[in-house]
Amino acid sequence: MTAPDSESLRLLVLVGELGSIGAAATELRVSQPAASKRLTSLERRLGLELVERTRQGCTLTPAGVVVTDWARQVLAHVDGLMNGVRALRAQQQSRLRVAASMTIAEYLAPGWISELRRAFPESHLELDVTNSATVVEAIRHGRADLGFVETPIAPEGVSVRHVTRDRMVLVVPPDHPWARLRRPLNPTELAATPLIVRERGSGTRETLYRALADLGADPVAPLLELHSTTAVRNSVVAGAGPSVLSILAVGTDLAERRVIEVDVDGIDLRRPLRAVWRSGLQLTGPAAALLATAMRTPR
Structure with missing residues (x-):
């Protein structure tokens, strides 16, 4: 099993918060089919069903809730890393x-x-x-x-x-x-x-x-x-x-x-x-x- 990329984790978190793959896709500025495909790929990679899809929208499965909590922690560290890198680059360039x-x-x-x-x-x-x-x-x-x-x-x-x-x-x-x-x-x-x-x-x-x-x-x-x-x-x-x-x-x-x-x-x-x-x-x-x-x- 390979580690998921940060953009797939960010998509999962947004789906859980917004209750819709379409709304999450709009937030990430990607098409809904592309977002749906990425989410399915994430589930296959992890071997878990993360999202329950219905006509009314999407809800996280119990496994999805746990993975989403972990994803938020990972993304916080990634965002911290990138903010630090940007600060270092700005300092170096200035x-x-x-x-x-x-x-x-x-x-x-x-x-x-x-x-x-x-x-x-x-x-x-x-x-x-x-x-x-x-x-x-x-x-x-x-x-x-x-x-x-x-x-x-x-x-x-x-x-x-x-x-x-x-x-x-x-x-x-x-x-x-x-x-x-x-x-x-x-x-x-x-x-x-x-x-x-x-x-x-x-x-x-x-x-x-x-x-x-x-x-x-x-x-x-x-x-x-x-x-x-x-x-x-x-x-x-x-x-x-x-x-x-x-x-x-x-x-x-x-x-x-x-x-x-x-x-x-x-x-x-x-x-x-x-x-x-x-x-x-x-x-x-x-x-x-x-x-x-x-x-x-x-x-």
């Missing part, structure tokens, strides 16, 4: 917690979020702007649903997806001596010069220091250590000194010659930008849509 590293948050995420809002106008998005190391910790500890990082090495303990690629460049103020160099700088000279850098845990700083370390160059202490990409960029534009920043952050400044790019020989400052989320979880709703939007970023 709130999305995103953590993003500085460069991504400032130069890429606004466009992604704008596109997401058009697809999910009722969603509520919270964006935590921080460094890459903190983004990964937020994902690991459930403080964010989706994160974006710019570290050169993919983080462990989380699900990772490559989004796009970024290029970092050495920039100096127009009056800096390096702005007049007629040859590429070498990595040793770069490492020996105090730079304006981001704080520890920043993907921008980690990419630069790892690239120098791969060439056997040990960077000296920073000239300035700042906690946002915008602050670093503003310091270079103001003439404070050189820095290595994403082309996303200084592209307009380079075009308008507020800063000058200096070539560095033999160093690879390209880096992947990645999405991260809780390991073992499948993204759905706005989170999946935001990832799909980010994946369409030109590479």
Whole structure:
């Protein structure tokens, strides 16, 4: 004997309450023949006569009364389940917690979020702007649903997806001596010069220091250590000194010659930008849509 489906149980309950298969069919928005066929199928499946049919209507048999009482309990649990599922889906679709590293948050995420809002106008998005190391910790500890990082090495303990690629460049103020160099700088000279850098845990700083370390160059202490990409960029534009920043952050400044790019020989400052989320979880709703939007970023 197979378990009856919830719609057949709901039909039985309505027949008992309304005293008519036709009235129950109208309530369920199905035809009377379809309802009668479903009720007969339920009786055969259970091996019990549940309804006594007469010209005046229908009444439940003694077995039908007992089964109907049980059916009400089952349907209450089913309805509770579906209400809970709908509430969870609504909550998931209405709130999305995103953590993003500085460069991504400032130069890429606004466009992604704008596109997401058009697809999910009722969603509520919270964006935590921080460094890459903190983004990964937020994902690991459930403080964010989706994160974006710019570290050169993919983080462990989380699900990772490559989004796009970024290029970092050495920039100096127009009056800096390096702005007049007629040859590429070498990595040793770069490492020996105090730079304006981001704080520890920043993907921008980690990419630069790892690239120098791969060439056997040990960077000296920073000239300035700042906690946002915008602050670093503003310091270079103001003439404070050189820095290595994403082309996303200084592209307009380079075009308008507020800063000058200096070539560095033999160093690879390209880096992947990645999405991260809780390991073992499948993204759905706005989170999946935001990832799909980010994946369409030109590479």
